[in-house]
Amino acid sequence: xxxxxxxxxxTGILYTxxxxxxxxxxxxxxxxxxxxxxxxxxxxxxxPARSFEAGGGIGIQLFNSFYLLVLAMLISxxxxxxxxxxxxxxxxxxxxxxxxxxxIEILSSLPSVVVGLFGFLIFVIQFKFxxxxxxxxxxxxxxxxxxxxxxxxxxxxxxSSMQREAGLALGLSRxxxxxxxxxxxALPGITTGMIxxxxxxFGEAAALIYTAGQSAPALDFTNWNPFYIASPLxxxxxxxxxxxxxxxxxxxxxxxxxxxxxxxxSAVLIVAVLLFNLGARWFGQxxxxxxxGTGKKGA
Amino acid sequence: MDPIRESLLKVSHQAxxxxxxxxxxxxxxxxxxxxxxxxxYFVASRGLATFYHDKINLWDFLTKQAWNPxxxxxxxxxxxxxxxxxxxxxxxxxxxxxxxxxxxxxxxIFMTEISPRRxxxxxxxxxxxxxxxxxxxxxxxxxxVVVPVIRQLFGGTGFGILAGTMVLFVMxxxxxxxxxxxxxxxxxxxxxxxxxxxxxxxxxxxxxVVLRSATPGLLTAVVFGMARAFGEALAVQMVIGNxxxxxxxxxxxxSTLTSILTMGIGNTIMGSLENNALWSLALILLLxxxxxxxxxxxxxxxxxxK
Numbered sequence: 120x121x122x123x124x125x126x127x128x129x130t131g132i133l134y135t136x137x138x139x140x141x142x143x144x145x146x147x148x149x150x151x152x153x154x155x156x157x158x159x160x161x162x163x164x165x166x167p168a169r170s171f172e173a174g175g176g177i178g179i180q181l182f183n184s185f186y187l188l189v190l191a192m193l194i195s196x197x198x199x200x201x202x203x204x205x206x207x208x209x210x211x212x213x214x215x216x217x218x219x220x221x222x223i224e225i226l227s228s229l230p231s232v233v234v235g236l237f238g239f240l241i242f243v244i245q246f247k248f249x250x251x252x253x254x255x256x257x258x259x260x261x262x263x264x265x266x267x268x269x270x271x272x273x274x275x276x277x278x279s280s281m282q283r284e285a286g287l288a289l290g291l292s293r294x295x296x297x298x299x300x301x302x303x304x305a306l307p308g309i310t311t312g313m314i315x316x317x318x319x320x321f322g323e324a325a326a327l328i329y330t331a332g333q334s335a336p337a338l339d340f341t342n343w344n345p346f347y348i349a350s351p352l353x354x355x356x357x358x359x360x361x362x363x364x365x366x367x368x369x370x371x372x373x374x375x376x377x378x379x380x381x382x383x384x385s386a387v388l389i390v391a392v393l394l395f396n397l398g399a400r401w402f403g404q405x406x407x408x409x410x411x412g413t414g415k416k417g418a
Numbered sequence: 419m420d421p422i423r424e425s426l427l428k429v430s431h432q433a434x435x436x437x438x439x440x441x442x443x444x445x446x447x448x449x450x451x452x453x454x455x456x457x458x459y460f461v462a463s464r465g466l467a468t469f470y471h472d473k474i475n476l477w478d479f480l481t482k483q484a485w486n487p488x489x490x491x492x493x494x495x496x497x498x499x500x501x502x503x504x505x506x507x508x509x510x511x512x513x514x515x516x517x518x519x520x521x522x523x524x525x526x527i528f529m530t531e532i533s534p535r536r537x538x539x540x541x542x543x544x545x546x547x548x549x550x551x552x553x554x555x556x557x558x559x560x561x562x563v564v565v566p567v568i569r570q571l572f573g574g575t576g577f578g579i580l581a582g583t584m585v586l587f588v589m590x591x592x593x594x595x596x597x598x599x600x601x602x603x604x605x606x607x608x609x610x611x612x613x614x615x616x617x618x619x620x621x622x623x624x625x626x627v628v629l630r631s632a633t634p635g636l637l638t639a640v641v642f643g644m645a646r647a648f649g650e651a652l653a654v655q656m657v658i659g660n661x662x663x664x665x666x667x668x669x670x671x672x673s674t675l676t677s678i679l680t681m682g683i684g685n686t687i688m689g690s691l692e693n694n695a696l697w698s699l700a701l702i703l704l705l706x707x708x709x710x711x712x713x714x715x716x717x718x719x720x721x722x723x724k
Contacts, residue, residue, distance in 0.1 A: 126619035133532050137541065138526030140595075143588065150563070151555065200444045205443025219447055222454040228707050229457065230649025232676050236683065236700050240464070244688065268450065292432040294439030315550070322552025323650040325676075328504055329683060365554045366652050369561055372459045378562060385555045392550045415665050 136179040148389070154387025156333060158379050164387070168364065171375035177384050179335040183358035187252055187331060188321050190354065191259035196313060198304075199264055203271025208283075208297050227265035234262050235326035241329060243330055255331025259320050266319070270312030274305040311403035318395030322388055324362035332357030335368050361388055383414060447684035451531035456585070459703070465701025468694040474498055479698065485662035485678070487692040498695045500675075502664045504702065507674040509579050509665065510654060513597060518594055519640050521587075523629075526598035531610075531624050548592035560585035565657055572669045577659030580668040585653050590643035601635025602628060634721025638714050644710045645710035649703060651676035675699045 120128075129314065136244040167175025238258030250255045278301050287295030302309070334357050339349040347353060365384050368377040468474050474496065482499025490496055516585055525545075529537030564584045569576030605628050614621040629636070659671025679699050686693040 123624060129621035129624070130532060133524050133528045136521055137528040137533075137537065140521055140525045140591070141540060141544065144548055144592075147548070147559065147588065148544075150559065154562075198449060201443045201446030202450055205440070205447045209440055209443055210447075219451055222451050225708065225711055226450065226454050226457075228645055228649075228711050230651065230676065230703050230707060232649065232651040232679055233457070233461065233700055233703050233707070236679070237460060237699075239683070240460050241456065261457075264450055264453075290432075292436040292439075294436045295432065295535040297439070314507050318550050322550070322554070324552065324554045325680065328652075328680065350658060362552050362554045365558055366656065369656055381558050382562075385558050388552050388555055393547065393551070395548060396547055 149387050151382070151385050155382040155384070155389075158383030159386055161385055167285070168335060168380075170374060173374075173379075175374070175376075175380065177361060177364060177380070177387070179338055180361045180364040180384070181387070182338070183252070183331070183335060184321060184360040184362070186351065187255050187327075187358060187360055188317055190252060190256035190322055192313070192317055193262065194256060195263045195267055195316075198260070199267035199271050200309075202264070202268045203275060204297055204302070206268065207275035208293065208301070223265045223268060226261070227269070231262060231323060231325040232243040234258060235329055237261070238326065239329040249355065250330065250332030250334075250372055251355045252331060252358045253354045255327050255358060255360075256354070258326050258330045259323065262323065262326050263316050263320055267312060267316050270316070271305075271309055274308030274312065275301055276356045277308065278304050298312065306410065307403040307407040311399045312401060312407060314395055314399035318392050318399075321391055321395065322362050322367050324360070327360055327363050328366070331360060333359050335359040335362060335364070422534050425678075443514050457506060461697065461700050461704050463695035464694060465704075466698075468498070468691070468698040472496070472691045472694055474691075474695075479695075480504065483664055487686075489697045496691055496695075498691070500695075500699060500702070501671050502662050503675045503678050503699060505649055505664060506579065506582075506658065506672040506708035507676070507706075508581040508588055509646050509672075510658070510674060513583040514578065514590055514647045515644045517583065517587045518591050518643060522591055522594035522639070522643070523598050523636060524597050526602050527624055527628075529599050530602040531620070531628065542596075545592040545595050549596065553589065553650060553653040554656075556585050560653060560657040568669055573657060574669045575671060576669065577657060577671045578667075578669045579658070579665050581657040581659075582654045582672075582674070583668075585657050586647045586650060589650065589653060590647050594639045594643040597639035598632075598636055602631045604635060605631050626719055634717050637717045638721075641710055641713050643719065645707060645714075648706055648710070649676065651680050655680050668671060672724050679703075 134374060151360055155338070163176045163179040164181060166174075167179050168177060169175030180310045206216070206219070235258060238254060238261065240247045242254035242257050243250060245287075248257075275297075282300050282304060286300045287293065291299065337349065337350045339347070340351055341349050343352055344350050345352040345354065348356065350356075361384055365388070368374045369381055376382065460663055468479065469476050479497075479498055481501055482497070483501050484497040484499045485502060522536065525537075525541060529541050560581055564581050565576035566573075567576075568578070568581055568584075572580075609627050609631060610623055612629040614620075617708040654674050655677035658673060658677055660673050660677050661671035662673050662678060663671070665672040680695055682692070682696050686696060
């Protein structure tokens with residue numbers, strides 16, 4: 120076989136591989152959506168789950184997922200902003216900084232089970248938060264912080280140093296330069312990363328089964344006092360999220376329509392991830408255009 | 419004191435702001451470092467208790483096959499042999515990497531060298547989307563599609579290493595692919611031009627030039643995928659069968675470190691041997707993730723020296 124034929128053969132193989140991958144991935148998406156979407160009705164999205172009979176919904180789990188997401192982002196966004204700003208603008212190049220970078224890298228590569236177990240040990244047992252939304256939100260923060268921090272740092276680092284020099288030349292302090300000039304300029308990148316991080320948090324389950332708990336007590340959606348035990352806003356109640364729910368009904372197997380419910384819940388999760396992805400892109404570009412006044416595509 | 423002198427000697431508003439900002443940043447960053455240190459400290463102190471407090475031999479723990487921490491064997495020693503889980507974890511990880519690597523690198527070559535326009539339009543958005551799909555969804559699909567198919571084809575329950583491998587393969591494929599694309603794109607254009615100008619065919623260029631110079635990046639991608647596969651818990655737990663036995667074949671129920679951990683930790687009492695043994699498994703996971711990290715660094719350093 121000469122080289123020309125080899126080239127043809129290899130190209131053919133590569134086309135096949137690409138075709139197979141597209142086929143696998145497309146059928147994966149199609150399977151979830153076709154299996155799941157017929158189950159997604161208003162009743163399914165709002166009704167509470169039932170353990171031993173068919174016809175339950177995912178209302179409480181869906182609410183828990185969103186509430187947990189909001190709480191986790193409320194904690195992790197400011198922290199990651201501060202840490203990212205420090206790393207990009209203040210940190211000197213020395214062993215301490217490289218130690219910090221290494222530990223962030225390690226944290227981002229830890230299996231989520233290990234992070235979850237750590238949360239179980241610290242927040243649930245030591246701090247006595249119990250299986251609660253608060254423990255869950257804190258664990259999700261730990262889980263999400265390294266990635267958000269890196270995202271903030273990279274977004275800030277991509278801003279040209281002329282902007283910093285201009286700020287300093289105007290007599291602004293470094294902090295003011297960062298807050299008034301650099302962060303706004305980097306905002307599209309930062310928001311895109313945050314939304315993608317939110318999508319990751321939304322589907323996380325392994326870190327939550329021993330922190331936010333695996334039960335979803337009935338909620339009273341008429342009482343929004345955070346200190347009332349059945350209030351949706353009470354951060355100390357156990358809260359099974361959507362992803363945990365899928366895992367639990369599949370591994371326990373006492374719910375008669377577990378497959379249908381998990382198919383529907385999976386479809387909801389996928390659609391949410393899709394929306395987060397598209398939202399991140401759209402929002403980043405929109406923000407970039409708005410803040411720079413250009414029609415160019417955002418970074 | 420006259421006002422000019424006073425304003426010169428006093429710390430300015432800007433300087434105060436500056437200091438406050440630096441302290442806020444430092445606070446956030448030290449919080450992260452403290453959390454990392456705390457994770458290591460707590461997991462290690464719990465995980466090592468099996469060996470110090472319960473006096474389990476480390477070698478026995480790593481090489482014995484009987485896992486039933488509640489009971490004692492004929493010599494009165496607790497049965498804490500973690501070998502089945504360790505073997506299970508490594509098997510699914512290595513198999514998933516072996517299956518995923520050709521596909522991922524093939525797809526990456528397709529996207530960067532063969533048909534960049536179509537590849538970028540179709541393959542890239544799809545892989546990016548799939549990176550974000552929650553692992554429980556993969557587990558659910560494994561449970562409803564992969565396990566029954568394996569049961570049909572090979573008999574048995576369908577749960578086992580093979581099912582775990584298939585699920586992990588699909589899970590790490592998008593990650594490895596998109597990292598491989600980055601690695602291939604980092605190869606300078608003039609390498610390709612030089613090779614083509616010498617009369618090499620496209621495949622020769624890809625095989626002898628592009629792939630060679632992108633090797634460190636591709637290796638990093640694969641190791642990264644393996645790290646993800648090794649630490650993945652719920653998707654694997656749903657399809658592997660969760661029997662703490664050494665797998666006889668690819669379709670007999672097995673278990674991984676993560677699956678036994680997620681199953682067991684809620685059913686044991688804090689401080690008991692059963693519980694400590696589980697934390698030792700967590701410690702192994704933690705150490706393995708360190709090893710993967712180190713490997714990625716080593717590859718990066720080797721690649722940079724070239």
